[in-house]
Amino acid sequence: MVILEADKIVKIYGETSGESVTKALSGISLSVKQGEFVAIMGPSGSGKTTLLNILSGIDKPTSGVMTIAGHAINKMKRDELALFRRKQIGFVFQEFNLLDSLTVKENIILPMVLEKKSAAEMEEKVQTLAGLFEIEPILQKYPYNISGGQQQRTAVSRALVNNPGIIFADEPTGNLDSKSSTAIMECFEKIVQELKTTVLLVTHDVFAASYCQKVIFIKDGHIHSYIVKKGSRKEFLNQIIDNLAVLGGRTYDI
Amino acid sequence: MTFKQIVWKMAKVQYKKYLIYFLCNSFAVMFFFMFSTVYFNERIIEAKKLDGIQDALAVPAVALVVFTVFFISYAHNVFMKRRKSEFGLFMTLGMSHRDISKLLLLENGVIGLCSIVTGIIGGAIFSRLFFLLLMKSVGLEEIPFHFNGSMFLYSIATFALVFLAAVGKSLFFTLKKDVIQSLRSNRTAETIKLKSPLFGGFGLVMMFGSILMLYFSFSKSNGGELLLWTIGVLIGLYISLNQSVSFLIELAKKNKPFYYRRLLLLTSLDYKFKQLTSILMLVTVMIMVTIIYTTLLLTIYQSSEKDAIEGNPYDIAIVQAKTKNNLSSEEISSIINKQDNPIKQHLKMPIFYSIQTLPGVEGYFTNVVISVDDFNKLTSQQKQLQEREYINYINEAPEYVGNSNDDHQELAFNIGSKERTYQQKGMIAVKSINNLSYLHEFIIVNQAEFELLKKNADGFAAEIQLFNVANWKNTADVVEILDKKVKHYSKTAPQIADRAGIPSQQEFFQMASKIDSYQYHKNSSGILFCVISFLSVIFFFGTFILLYLNLFSELDLEQAKYQKLYKIGITAREVKRFISNELATLFFIPLVLGTTLAYLYVAILATDVxxxxxxxxxxLHFVIIASGYLCIQAGYFFYARRKMCTNII
Incomplete structure (x- = not known):
């Protein structure tokens, strides 16, 4: 079953202001099946983050059609989209995006609070997720008192509280050291394997990408190629590095 | 491009924050100047209609200075908060502390000077209007508006002092801080560390406890306790504003569904209240003080007539010495007696002002003696007194006189070298003579004793003439003429006694009339009421600006927060509701608190009457003024909400 479908997505910046026009995405089509673990890679400025923002409904495309779980999100209004996001989509960001004035636990339940779920349900969900991602001891702490890895695990838990159909992650390991990166990617693996949730992430990090089942490479607003994991993670890692070399360009950076 | 040019370019781009800072300072100078044009107006004092105008305006003046201190230092802090991270950046790029201080001094110096100039010009224009309105509203159109040196001096000096102190403080801290501290400071984290629900509960208990104590101890207390409990209330208020949201959150956590539903609002409020404690405190206290003050003043103003009648049982009272250089009784009568306002009653009451040397020490004590016959005539009582007996008579309504009725006291008068003692036969408190200075307490003796004392004791004889006319409200003209004549005569008359402690001729021989008292009350409380109302508007406007500036100085943080929430999936409507709830709390909690405290204070003060x-x-007055405040605050709230919503959504 296809959960996410994008058809000829075009995004042009600077069109209205009449200044220099930049074409960030020039007609990208892709589809993601339920339970898939997909990474999008590409050089800086290739349009990765723009694509993710459009796919997740944070940004609007200039043209093109996207559907998530059968809903055409490009036709939704701003507030409709917001409601859709918090019910159907989970988000993980590079800079964690936790609220400083809330404790870890409160940050996790925030989407449920917005959904006006019952207190018992929230408590239960927090306990399950905290157990899964091993953050029980820090539930009462504030974000500035915990490590980056812990913050990101909090953010992952938050992304999952409303049982979304799909999780979008924008450079989830970008601000983390390698040990914390491993922990986070293992979290995503758990999400896919145990919770059967689809994960779509954008990353620079080949190590992070190697955890995925499929990697899509984009360059200059087009899909360049994609590879699917067949063997072990190590083999897949080498494949990704090879593919990036093909993608080439001086802008490539790890 | 030199570094200077870069700094100048940055300043030009961010002209808005300089403009706001400049306007705040300019307003401060302007208000100060407007106030001082009333405070230092010499004609008001000369007009003699408002003797104590400077005394009466002293409290508002202090309030204005306190407010200015807060206002300027806050405006400065907001300005500096925005500049600090920039300074940090400059310093990492290699700008020395010296350069930073020079920049800071230059900026502030220019803004300060411009503020003074524009503030004074603005003040000069608006004060004329304000003065005219003020004088017209209290019926003193004849008092001219004018400028003098003190007005300029005091407004500029006060502003300069406060401004320099604020700049000095910033300079000190900028020089002390290192680069890294200037660059980053996690204010949220710092604020959350200050959480103490226990302290919050203590603050609430302290505030309401102090009010209760005040209520129960007021009737039998002196001024000291009033002050003590007021300090208790204020400290409690501060702690409550700072910590009570933490306390309430702790309580709310007991009810999980309730707490979770308001999670965002409560935590955000907790942060905001800690961040804005001083300013919320300022708003609350200003609201409280101005409501109490204006309510009482309006009440006094409205009761001018009642007070004039209560204070002056007769329409006109004149004290005259029995010396040759004097206004004759006939002359006085002929002045007062007008065809359209004839004399209805004329009573003469001889008095004897006795002056006795104290044995052993240097000094005198004085007594005003009247005869029991005159007293009976005055009060239509039927008192009888024997030889060597006296009654202590206090010219005051009995409810204002303490119950110190020590009967059988002895009073002695020196007659020649002998002492003649009198036995007290009671005390009477009744208001039957106008308020005349030196004539408040009397010794009543019988007619024979009165004559005896007048003839033999040391002192002088005088006469109180009391008049009632058809309509006292039409006596303004005759009172003025009489007043001039009385003054003229008492000036030329010989001194009563050239001794310390004895009132001079001018002080003693005087008049007191209903119309004067009425006008005095009406003018002084009227002018005070107008000044306080004017100040309240300034305070209100000023505190709003402060609250607004402070809220909007963290706009970037707010935007970032709502951006995060937007990504999680918050709708614009929900954001609007959050902002609305948050701002409503911040705007109305001080109002509700201030009004409640003001009500309690007014109620406590009213126990006296x-x-x-x-x-x-x-x-009624309280309700009128409080609802006026509510309307203004509601206006501010809607404005701020609209601004905030358009900036964030």
Whole structure:
């Protein structure tokens, strides 16, 4: 079953202001099946983050059609989209995006609070997720008192509280050291394997990408190629590095 | 491009924050100047209609200075907060502390000077209007508006002092801080560390406890306790504003569904209240003080007539010495007696002002003696007194006189070298003579004793003439003429006694009339009421600006927060509701608190006059003023909400 479908997505910046026009995405089509673990890679400025923002409904495309779980999100209004996001989509960001004035636990339940779920349900969900991602001891702490890895695990838990159909992650390991990166990617693996949730992430990090089942490479607003994991993670890692070399360009950076 | 040019370019791009800072300072100078044009107006003092105008305006003046201190230092802090991270950046790029201080001094110096110039010009224009309105509203159109040196001096000096202190403080801290501290400071984290629900509960208990204590101890207390409990209330208020949201959150956590539903609002409020404690405190206290003050003043103003009648049982009273250089009784009568306003009653009451040397020490004590016959005539009582007996008579309504009725006291008069002692036969408190200075307490003796004392004791004889006319409100003209004549005569008359402690001729021989008292009350409380109302508007406007500036100085943080929430999936409508709830709390909590405290204070103060329920006019005035405040604050709230929503959504 296809959960996410994008058809000829075009995004042009600077069109209205009449200044220099930049074409960030020039007609990208892709589809993601339920339970898939997909990474999008590409050089800086290739349009990765723009694509993710459009796919997740944070940004609007200039043209093109996207559907998530059968809903055409490009036709939704701003507030409709917001409601859709918090019910159907989970988000993980590079800079964690936790609220400083809330404790870890409160940050996790925030989407449920917005959904006006019952207190018992929230408590239960927090306990399950905290157990899964091993953050029980820090539930009462504030974000500035915990490590980056812990913050990101909090953010992952938050992304999952409303049982979304799909999780979008924008450079989830970008601000983390390698040990914390491993922990986070293992979290995503758990999400896919145990919770059967689809994960779509954008990353620079080949190590992070190697955890995925499929990697899509984009360059200059087009899909360049994609590879699917067949063997072990190590083999897949080498494949990704090879593919990036093909993608080439001086802008490539790890 | 030199570094200077870069700094200048940055300043030009961010002209808005300089403009706001400049406007705040300019307003401060302007308000100060407007106030001082009333405070230092010499004609008001000369007009003699408002003797104590400077004394009466002293309290508002202090309030204005306190407010200015807060206002300027806050405006400065907001300005500096925005500049600090920039300074940090400059310093990492290699700008020395010296350069930073020079920049800071230059900026502030220019803004300060411009503020003074524009503030004074603005003040000069608006003060004329303000003065005219003020004088017209209290019926003193004849007092001219003018400028003098003190007005300029005091407004500029006060502003400069406060401004320099604020700049000095910033300079000190900028020089002390290192680069890294200037660059980053996690204010949220710092604020959350200050959480103490226990302390919050303590603050609430302290505030309400102090009010209760005040209420129960007021009737039998002196001024000291009033002050003590007021300090208690204020400290409690501060702690409550700072910590009570933490306390309430702790309570709310007991009810999880309730707490979770308001999670965002409560935590955000907790942060905001800690961040804005001083300013919320300022708003609350200003609201409280101005409501109490204006309510009481309006009540006094409205009761001018009642007070004039109560204070002056007769329409006109004149004290005259029995010396040859004097206004004759006939002359006085002929002045007062007008065809359209004839004399209805004329009473003469001889008095004897006795002056006795104290044995052993240097000094005198004086007594005003009247005869029992005159007293009976005055009060239509039937008192009888024997030889060597006296009654202590206090010219005051009995409820204002303490119950110190020590009967059988002895009073001695020196007659020649002998002492003649009198036995007290009671005390009478009744208001039957106008308020005349030196004539408040009397010794009543019988007619024979009165004559005896007048003839033999040391002192002088005088006469109180009391007049009632058809309509006292039409006596303004005759009172003025009489007043001039009385003054003229007493100036030329020989001194009573050239001794310390004895009132001079001018002081003693005087007149007191209903119309004068009425006009005095009406003018002084009227002018005070107008000044306080004017100041309240300034305070209100000023505190709003402060609250607004402070809220909007963290706009970037707010935007970032709502951006995060937007990504999680918050709708614009929900954001609007959050902002609305948050701002409503921040704007109305101080109002509700201030009004409640003001009400309690007014109610407590009203126990002196029989409680607030027996004085519906006080209650009415309170409701009028409080609802006026509510309307203004609601206006501010809607404005701020609209601004905030358009900036964030």
């Amino acid at each position: 029989g409680g607030i329920m027996k004085n519906p006019e006080i209650l």
